[in-house]
Amino acid sequence: MTVLVAYNESPQGEAAMRAAVTEAVRRRQGLAVLVLTPQVGVNVPAALAHLLDTVPGTVTVAPITFRSELSDVADAIVDQAEAVAADLVVIGSRKHSTVGKFLVGSTTQRVLLDSPAPVLVVKAGYA
Numbered sequence: 001m002t003v004l005v006a007y008n009e010s011p012q013g014e015a016a017m018r019a020a021v022t023e024a025v026r027r028r029q030g031l032a033v034l035v036l037t038p039q040v041g042v043n044v045p046a047a048l049a050h051l052l053d054t055v056p057g058t059v060t061v062a063p064i065t066f067r068s069e070l071s072d073v074a075d076a077i078v079d080q081a082e083a084v085a086a087d088l089v090v091i092g093s094r095k096h097s098t099v100g101k102f103l104v105g106s107t108t109q110r111v112l113l114d115s116p117a118p119v120l121v122v123k124a125g126y127a
Helices: 011-027 046-053 073-083 098-104 107-114
Strands: 002-007 030-035 086-093 119-123
Touching: 002 011, 002 073, 011 030, 011 046, 011 086, 011 119, 030 046, 030 073, 073 086, 073 107, 086 107, 107 119
Parallel strands: 002 030, 002 086, 086 119
Antiparallel strands: none
């Protein structure tokens, strides 16, 4: 039983992490973190390390995983949700213009449609 959070170093990523921790505590589940920004090496980003320090001791945190440069963001999230058998996927979202959504497509929409688990979408203002 796991809550998966898709994290990047942004206000949306921080909000998603905080919401995922809250859900993991509430559900009494473990936490899995997928870092969306490809990393050189396997060093945990400093901002994420700080957030992980605030996770209550009652929540088991799985080893951090990192998205490959070759992997699409939405595919990486869905694949990781399947790999950890996530009960909930938490992602951050930012506002896009209508034209931006049309031209670029929506990672959030793809995750919502393809995720094997329910998805919680969090805006940057989440406390």
